[in-house]
Amino acid sequence: MDKNRHKALGLSDEQVLEMYETMLLARRIDERMWLLNRAGKIPFVISCQGQEAAQVGAAFALDREKDYALPYYRDMGVVLAFGMTARELMLSGFAKAEDPNSGGRQMPGHFGQKKNRIVTGSSPVTTQVPHAVGIALAGKMEGKDLVTFVTFGEGSSNQGDFHEGANFAGVHKLPVIFMCENNKYAISVPIEKQLACEKVSDRAIGYGMPGVTVDGNDPLAVYEAVKEAADRGRRGEGPTLVETVSYRLTPHSSDDDDRSYRAPEEVAEAKTKDSIITFGAYLKENGIMDDAKEKEINDRIMDLVNEATDYAENAPYANPEDALKYVYAE
Numbered sequence: 001m002d003k004n005r006h007k008a009l010g011l012s013d014e015q016v017l018e019m020y021e022t023m024l025l026a027r028r029i030d031e032r033m034w035l036l037n038r039a040g041k042i043p044f045v046i047s048c049q050g051q052e053a054a055q056v057g058a059a060f061a062l063d064r065e066k067d068y069a070l071p072y073y074r075d076m077g078v079v080l081a082f083g084m085t086a087r088e089l090m091l092s093g094f095a096k097a098e099d100p101n102s103g104g105r106q107m108p109g110h111f112g113q114k115k116n117r118i119v120t121g122s123s124p125v126t127t128q129v130p131h132a133v134g135i136a137l138a139g140k141m142e143g144k145d146l147v148t149f150v151t152f153g154e155g156s157s158n159q160g161d162f163h164e165g166a167n168f169a170g171v172h173k174l175p176v177i178f179m180c181e182n183n184k185y186a187i188s189v190p191i192e193k194q195l196a197c198e199k200v201s202d203r204a205i206g207y208g209m210p211g212v213t214v215d216g217n218d219p220l221a222v223y224e225a226v227k228e229a230a231d232r233g234r235r236g237e238g239p240t241l242v243e244t245v246s247y248r249l250t251p252h253s254s255d256d257d258d259r260s261y262r263a264p265e266e267v268a269e270a271k272t273k274d275s276i277i278t279f280g281a282y283l284k285e286n287g288i289m290d291d292a293k294e295k296e297i298n299d300r301i302m303d304l305v306n307e308a309t310d311y312a313e314n315a316p317y318a319n320p321e322d323a324l325k326y327v328y329a330e
């Protein structure tokens with residue numbers, strides 16, 4: 001990466017350090033969740049690993065006081081940047097009553113937190129896309145200065161919901177940012193078997209919006225693309241499709257064994273481009289972080305993860321009679 005690229009984008013040293021810390025926090029929470037799952041303490045993990053740079057780079061380009069996020073299950077980096085805490089994510093992992101996402105009733109990864117404008121989603125993939133379009137329409141009708149940011153995987157970009165949502169947003173010039181986190185697999189299906197076009201972003205032209213593909217391991221490239229999309233949306237010029245290309249570094253979920261469909265060498269090769277390493281190196285090259293600072297950040301993050309784990313493990317479960325809460329009118 002070129003020197004001081006962040007300055008040209010209007011980002012301060014403090015802001016890029018905060019981006020790095022958010023990426024690292026997401027990674028360390030995720031790693032802890034795998035350990036807890038293998039120890040039989042939490043039921044399920046679906047990872048952000050390999051996608052932190054895309055998630056955090058994008059979130060930092062938004063107005064996190066006003067804009068709406070409609071994340072998909074891997075977006076730990078997005079929700080942390082929007083204000084969800086390590087403790088709250090761990091409460092969801094342990095399925096405890098105090099989990100703000102669903103009171104421990106949904107699987108982990110079903111993010112939702114009203115105060116931070118993180119809109120809850122459903123398990124069928126891509127259903128969040130029409131919701132994002134609807135919120136953008138409501139914002140436009142009410143004259144509000146808001147952009148909606150919705151993410152999904154590349155496999156999910158084949159679902160009708162994506163095409164219907166993109167078309168409606170294109171026709172009505174709604175301020176929606178469609179961000180496809182292309183991690184090259186949809187469970188066991190590789191990208192070559194998912195799309196007949198070369199890029200997911202090629203689909204944008206069909207809906208009258210710009211489509212760009214950027215390096216999903218580079219948080220600054222994603223920041224730049226999403227910032228431009230947000231500015232466009234705020235100017236009333238309509239939606240944008242951003243595709244971030246990275247790689248899913250873990251199996252699909254804690255219930256998947258990826259050795260049955262991809263070579264370990266392929267995963268090892270992808271790990272050499274891990275954004276936690278490459279963005280850390282960028283910060284060091286630019287004199288923003290040194291070894292001592294890196295250790296201080298790591299120690300602080302591990303303290304947070306430990307505290308969150310202990311708190312969530314000891315927190316009470318929901319009462320059985322709360323299972324139907326909010327399902328029917330109270």
Ligand SMILES: Cc1ncc(C[n+]2csc(CCOP(=O)(O)OP(=O)(O)O)c2C)c(N)n1
Binds near residue numbers: 124125155187
């Ligand atoms: C409508 C629907 N079909 C199938 C599934 C099962 N499913 C869950 S995740 C997934 C793969 C999605 O792949 P992709 O969109 O590339 O996202 P990734 O998991 O790779 O981030 C599938 C098929 C589902 N949840 N919803």
Ligand SMILES: [Mg+2]
Binds near residue numbers: 153154181182183184
């Ligand atoms: Mg995928």
